[in-house]
Amino acid sequence: MNPVKVGIAGLGTVGSGTVNVLKRNARDIARRVGRPIEITHIGARRDNPACDTTGMRISRDIFAVATDPDIDILVELIGGIDTARELVLTAIRNGKHVVTANKALIAEHGNEIFQAAQDNGVDVAFEASVAGGIPILKSLGEGLAANHINWLAGIINGTGNFILTEMEEGGRDFKDVLDEAQQLGYAEADPTFDVEGIDAAHKLTILASIAFGIPLQFSRVYTEGISRITTEDVASAAHFGYRIKHLGIAKDTGNGIELRVHPTLIPKETMLSAVNGVMNAVMIHGDAVGPTMFYGAGAGAEPTASAVVADIIELGRALTVDHDERVPYLGFHTDHMSDEPILTIDDVTCCFYLRLHVQDKTGVLADITRILSDNNVSIDALVQREVDQGLVPIVMMTHEVREGDMNAALAKIAALETVDSDIMRIRVENLDA
Amino acid sequence: MNPVKVGIAGLGTVGSGTVNVLKRNARDIARRVGRPIEITHIGARRDNPACDTTGMRISRDIFAVATDPDIDILVELIGGIDTARELVLTAIRNGKHVVTANKALIAEHGNEIFQAAQDNGVDVAFEASVAGGIPILKSLGEGLAANHINWLAGIINGTGNFILTEMEEGGRDFKDVLDEAQQLGYAEADPTFDVEGIDAAHKLTILASIAFGIPLQFSRVYTEGISRITTEDVASAAHFGYRIKHLGIAKDTGNGIELRVHPTLIPKETMLSAVNGVMNAVMIHGDAVGPTMFYGAGAGAEPTASAVVADIIELGRALTVDHDERVPYLGFHTDHMSDEPILTIDDVTCCFYLRLHVQDKTGVLADITRILSDNNVSIDALVQREVDQGLVPIVMMTHEVREGDMNAALAKIAALETVDSDIMRIRVENLDA
Structure with a gap:
């Protein structure tokens, strides 16, 4: 299917981030939109080594992008107010949909811009203008x-x-x-x-x-x-x-x-x-x-680009009028579902919290740590609590281990005569960025 | 403009919440969609006193709603799996768009339902099925x-x-x-x-x-x-x-x-x-x-209804094909903007944190508290710190007060010879639900 053609004005931090995200995730984005998104024209006073613009037309005059008969969507990322306003109004008068990350422009001239867009039957999207990558306006x-x-x-x-x-x-x-x-x-x-x-x-x-x-x-x-x-x-x-x-x-x-x-x-x-x-x-x-x-x-290059590209995808979906699904039921188009395998829990790797109760005898802890070690489980921290009803509670945190290895180790530990077979095991997630 | 006609199957907690939200916010919702949303038909085994269904057709047979030629959208809120699946597929075969809050139905039979929807050119929306009122699927x-x-x-x-x-x-x-x-x-x-x-x-x-x-x-x-x-x-x-x-x-x-x-x-x-x-x-x-x-x-009646009604609004916007703006630029349609006044900051009421530095003399605190009281500012907590460079720092938290009153009080306090005119005043918001 014909690609959606995008022109970008401004190749600073957010501009280069937008180029990078559109290129890196092109395959998934096409699965979401139902057809590819293509950057065909970039307007910028100078190149930006932070992104690769091979194959794209480059103009030093940003207005050449806004009037390019070949583009469907103009993405305004030059910032500032007066030139940005002129650029966006030019694009609208030329029948282009507009995506912008420019909060000052929308806050100060949005009423005028939306009126022009309505008069010309085009859309203006500005998710990136507030709170960067958070889809707060949507x-x-x-x-x-x-x-x-x-x-x-x-x-x-x-x-x-x-x-x-x-x-x-x-x-x-x-x-x-x-x-x-x-x-x-x-x-x-x-x-x-x-x-x-x-x-x-x-x-x-x-x-x-x-x-x-x-x-x-x-x-x-x-x-x-x-x-x-x-x-x-x-x-x-x-x-x-x-x-x-x-x-x-x-x-x-x-x-x-x-x-x-x-x-x-x-x-x-x-x-x-x-x-x-x-x-x-x-x-x-x-x-x-x-x-x-x-x-x-x-803020930041790619978080802001995340919102800019989401707007491009939304406009791309709306432009894909020959398809029943504007937003597909599950976000991706039904005939573009992936057959990526779902892993079994044995293949999951994480750290574990373990709690077990053992008899108060010498050698028990040595048995346990040997079994753990034999099964690739390494201990990060261990606390032995006071004897409770004849048994010693032990809690520990492990380093990362395959769940399959952890289960094998625990089966052997539970089989020890010196260990209560009711062992608690809770996975740890650090939710690292 | 013709209303979007909605049929609801199921009048339990979420069903009655949906009726209540659609009725209470009908005016704003019509401003967002571009035309009114009307509940014309409800299918439920029994009435629910938690909502007012005056003027709506009531059927004890929920399938009467799914086949009603008068409705555009069927809202499935009966829960469970087998009957819900049959009901939704019936509605789809009858050309209705579907909104559902049913996570079990979508998780277990979604692939079949989406295929049927695609075959019949209708939409299925299920924002309420995950995390209630949080617009997480969108x-x-x-x-x-x-x-x-x-x-x-x-x-x-x-x-x-x-x-x-x-x-x-x-x-x-x-x-x-x-x-x-x-x-x-x-x-x-x-x-x-x-x-x-x-x-x-x-x-x-x-x-x-x-x-x-x-x-x-x-x-x-x-x-x-x-x-x-x-x-x-x-x-x-x-x-x-x-x-x-x-x-x-x-x-x-x-x-x-x-x-x-x-x-x-x-x-x-x-x-x-x-x-x-x-x-x-x-x-x-x-x-x-x-x-x-x-x-x-x-979860809960109205949080879940918030997501159900958002889906109805989205479908309503998509059905409003004679209008340029599917989702209006600012969420509400341009010709339905409100002229509600923006208040001046003097009319805002909140609690305040105050920090001031006063001379270490008797009577100073009495002067300050008298001025505050004369201007309707009442003190919730006050801490007097140790003398610092000849001045005593005082910080306090006030009860709620009009900003205009607070400013009048502070102007008088700042004019006292015994008080340093650099007074800090920060508003307090408890962000209460």
């Missing part, structure tokens, strides 16, 4: 569409959250952490947009419109930054049982809508307070669903 | 569609998580907590499906298919319950820095897929380990996006 506008949204509150600026996390965990002051964030590339040379809340206000504007069905009203967001927070404040908040987070809050009070970005004390035991470092998360409270939370990376 | 199949999914791990059975949470927090044993869960209505009289992991295995089957594009293979899921976990295990796990959670795990190892449900030790500091009580959460790790997590209520 979750809010589609997944929770049954609800009256009561409020939402989000950690939607990774730089700010990194600074507050470091201030709390290291007892360091704002300026000191900001310097480090700039060195790590988490903060711009001019950090105003991040630390004074403007970036978060752009994102909150977009979230609030989708939550409440109101026009985009960036100028009405109350915005306060984190630059005045001291280590004393962080410590005092902890004393009262709170953490300080920089939140964007939108709330339907019943007689008007609150839109505000500011440092906020939230109770330590709430889910949102566990969101640390550069990670983002948005809590949404709907009248039917109650509280929900969506968590993930809010 | 997030996985659409929001994260750009990714190769490396693994996912979910707390997808609220009953089991409630039991493990209570065992940990109260040091109580399995049987004791199970009895309480049965009294609270969290567990069935026969709790096998929940505590032995079958319910979670149904859900994992569905998640894995959408993650990896493989057919539904319920019979290949390795399943182990939580009934053998003791308080000793919970305490020993804590000793090693872990919590025990009952997880469904699907992992692409590169040479096959692991599908397993079992008790699992996970590090205390991971996000998933903070998910307590009957709440659900699913972590998904994609190659582009990295780790993400989706959290919310996994």
